[in-house]
Amino acid sequence: MVRFNNLTFFMSFPKLIFKQNKTLDLEIALSFRNMKAGGVDFKKIGFIDPHPSLKEHKTLSQTILKNYISSYYSQHKEELSRACKKAEDQWKNISPKFFLLVKEIFHSHSWPAGKYICCLSIWNCNPRNLQTKTFQIFYKNKSYQETIIHEMLHFVFYDYLFANYPKYKEKKYAEIIWDISEAFNIVIQNSADWKKALKTRKEKAYPAHKKLIRKMKQNWKTNQDIDCLLKKVLSK
Secondary structure, eight states: OOOTTOHHHHHTSOOOEEEEOHHHHHHHHHHHTTOEETTEEHIIIIIITTOGGGGGOSSOOHHHHHHHHHHHHHHTHHHHHHHHHHHHHHHHHHHHHHHHHHHHHTTTOOOOOSOOEEEEESSSOOOEETTTTEEEEETTOSOOHHHHHHHHHHHHHHHHHHHHSGGGGSGGGHHHHHHHHHHHHHHHHTSHHHHHHHTOOOOOOOGGGHHHHHHHHHHHHHOOOHHHHHHHHHHO
16 A cells, blocks of 8 residues: 555656746637637637627727736735635645545556646636646636546546547547547546545536546446556447
């Protein structure tokens, strides 16, 4: 059994850094302002709902977004800083158990190298970048740990998948793998063992993934082995 106070054990896992990044907020806004995926309209959910004043603009141009971000960061400086600290504290409380759970599921697969960064965002889009190991979480979330777990799971899932099933690195599989990765996270995060160990709330799924989730949940219930699960869903 691995103990939580084993220094060597924890040195093998990434250290997650928490910060703010206005430049990244602009990049994400420009990428997601007209995006729809998994049955979700990101312009509505990510921008208009949390920032109703943006609704008055027919288009969210780069200039409008840049000025809005600059003004918002200036007016909510202390609030954003508190959110950053809160997210970091929540992660510290659950990360030891999270890494143990991940280690078990992925057969002790090594985490991909990189400088892992979590950026508190004024947008409710919560994207991640597999190459830079960076992701965003909406700073007004009541709880941050569910989103942090979700994004960290993506990093290890993709790395494990590409290491063991390399053909799926091809661009033509990108959308399929995205669907599978999102459904996998819901199945795992909403499992009784994970919710009990990490004391997390139920994770919401993309509407378009509900059928896939039901199938993956049943497969996982029958055999909780990552390779068995992947072979079944990838074959279809």
